[in-house]
Amino acid sequence: MQTIRRLAHTADLILSLRSRTLLSFCLVACLAITRAAEPPSIAQAEPSGVLGSGAAWATPWYIVEGKEDGPTVVVTGGVHGNEPAGSLAAKQLLHWPIQRGKLVVVPQANRLGLAANMRWFPLNRNDKVTRDLxxxxxxxxxxxxxxxxSKAIWDLVxxxxxxYLIDLHEGFDFHITNPKSVGSSVVYSKSSARDAIAQSMLDVVNRSVSDERRQFVSLSKSGAASGSLVRxxxxxxxxxxxxxxxxxxxQPRSLRTxxxxxxxxxxxxxxxxxDEDCADRLGPTDRSGSVRVALYDDAGASSNGVNNCSKTLSAASDITFSYVGAADMRGxxxxxxxxxxxxxxxxSKQGKAIGESGREIVREFAREGGGIVGVCAGAYLCSAHYDWSLHVINTAVFxxxxxxxxxxxxSMWYRGDAQNVRMEFSNDARDVFNRAGEVEVRYQNGPIVSRGEDTQLPETTTLAWFRSEVTRYEPQRGTMIDTPAILCADFGNGRxxxxxxxxxxxxxxxxxVTAAIRWSAGVADPAFK
Structure with missing residues (x-):
């Protein structure tokens, strides 16, 4: 896909912003021609079956088979609905290159609980005996x-x-500092064989945990609770x-996952x-079926910001996303x-968490044809204003x-609590958002920008203007109206x-936001079809 984007960028040198829309249609056709076949051992996102087909709680299960004989492993995630990281990780396993044996995965065991962010099985939430799956x-x-x-899951087993069976869960606190929680642990019934497997897992994961109070431990003395799937x-x-x-x-979802x-x-x-470490394998190698988005959720990303973006992305059928953190800012x-x-x-917290090496990797990602979208704090991060900025768009901040x-x-960046302001889309916005005219949009201390001083960066195109303003202090009055609210630009072969x-x-x-993502990926927006 990045090769195709580089071709698109060459064409962009001679095409107007409006012409890019037509080019994007061509790219979609090209993707079908250049698509590489998946290795047989990589699972496609098609379920092998459905537990409880027709029931309100029905949930899919998947098989990933290797080319050679080997053990069979069942992996379950999301048994408790308020523990999403296990479910997210289980979905990602579907794209791992299994060489030997068979992997059977139930990523959303308690699908209704996950949807409701509820520990219990929602249909039995008032029954203390049966509510905990x-x-x-x-x-x-x-x-x-x-x-x-539980019978459907047991029958599948x-x-x-x-x-072997692996059940992915999350605790409310770190067991080392709070023994009432089993968080950050490997729980099993003690045996010499299981001890060896558990220790190998602990050794690897704890090398990534610098804080001793957050390290993983083995809980094999009492084992899993009675009535649990593992027990x-x-x-x-x-x-x-x-x-x-x-x-x-x-801890953010990206780290837990x-x-x-x-x-x-x-x-x-x-x-x-x-045969290889798959901890950094988050998705399929073939991405032509959808736009793949890395949603940053680490230090500096607010829970509301992440949740609102994830809801928006989830509503788009042609977009898939994974949570990524500072540790994932690698090529x-x-x-x-x-x-x-x-x-x-x-x-600032996002930029500092990523670090200079991570910021350079993000820039290189864009140079090679990747897209970057920054919302509010992310727009500060994208600017060319601060030493912690990405410097991928030539904007200075008031x-x-x-x-x-x-x-x-x-400091004049702070303008108080969130309010709605008027924003007017520019003529160029038709080619990105398929929108025109004035709207009301929520604003909460996003950057008020002007043209930056980095002459090495390309010119920007304004896609929307602020037509009203929010002020907290008198010197801010008049500084927001008619300034750019949304801008776009090229960066290397990316956008x-x-x-x-x-x-x-x-x-x-x-x-x-989803239109911005498609445009930055060089993919046609369905609104134009």
Whole structure:
């Protein structure tokens, strides 16, 4: 896809912004011609079956088979609906190059719970006995699963007769500092064989955890809880089964998902199912079916910013996304994506968390044809104004510090609480957003920009203007009206869009963000079809 974008960039040198839309249609056709076939061992996103087909709680399951004989492993994620990282990681396993054996994956075991962000199985949430899916599997007191969903999962396990089972979970706190939580642990029933496997996983993941208070530990003395899937598999079927627990306290989804991938990758290498470390494999190698977005969710990204962007991306059928953090700002990770999206929060914290080496990798990603979209804090990050900026679009930020009588020295970037402002799309916006005219959009201290001083950066194109303003201090009055709200520019062979306000948080304007992503990826927007 990046090769195609480079061809597009060459054509852009002689085409107007309006002509790019026609070019994007051509690119879609080219993708079908240049698409490389997936290796047979890479799973496509087609389920092998559905548990409870026709039921409200129905959920798909998948098989990834290697070319050679080997062990069978069942992996479940999302058994508890408020623990999303395990489900996200389980989906990513579907694209790993399994060489030997068979991987059976149920990424969204408690699909309704995940949708509701609820630990319990929502249909039984008022029944204290059956609401926890991970207490419904066979025990010495009840030999059969106690609910339809747990029975369907148990039957799948019996059908495939696995040698191993991995259940991905998240704890509310770090076990080392809070023994009431099983967060950051490997839970299993003790045996010499399981001890060796668990220790190999702990050794690898703990090398990435510098804070000793957050390191992973083995919890094999008491093992998994009675009624849990792992306990039932161990006691009833003699399977080597493990619960892998990350911790959601003060840790972004990207890190927790990455830790799950590290643990599972180490496990699969240990039992000789894969030949390479797959912890950095987040998606399919063939991306022509959708626009792949890396959504930054680490330091400096606010929870509202990330959640609003994820909801917006989820609503677009032609866009898929993964959460990425500062540790993922490496070439071998970003090359799996078409666009990096930096959401609202703090631009300085994002830039500093990524670091200079990470910022250069993001720039190189764009030079090679990748897209960058920055929203609010992300627009600060994209600018050419600060030493922590990406310097991928030639904008300067109005942020001077002013001495105000009776108040003191105040920085002019801060304009108070979120408010709606008027924004008018430019004529060029028709070719990117398929929009025109004036709208109201949510604004919360996004950058007020002007042309920057970096002569090495290309000219920008204004796609929307602010037509009203928000002020907190008198010196800000008149500094926002008629300034660019949304701009775009080329960067190397790639494209950048800087969005100061929050269309993703404005009902009806969410498609502005997805259109920006498609444009930056060089892909035609369905609105033009």
């Amino acid at each position: 991970n207490r419904q599997f066979p025990t010495s007191e009840h030999e059969s699963p106690r609910t339809d969903l 019996l059908q495939h007769e696995p040698d 039932a598999c161990t006691e009833k079927l003699g399977i080597d089964a493990f619960i892998l627990e990350t911790t959601f306290k003060d 990455r830790q799950h991938r590290m643990l599972v990758s180490t496990f699969l290498k240990q039992i000789d199912m894969i 071998d990770v970003l090359e799996q994506f078409d666009v990096v999206l930096f959401p609202g929060g703090s631009g 942020n001077k510090t002013v001495e105000i009588a009776g108040i003191g020295r105040k 950048v869009i800087s969005i100061s306000p929050h269309p993703e948080a404005t009902p009806g304007l969410e498609p502005v």
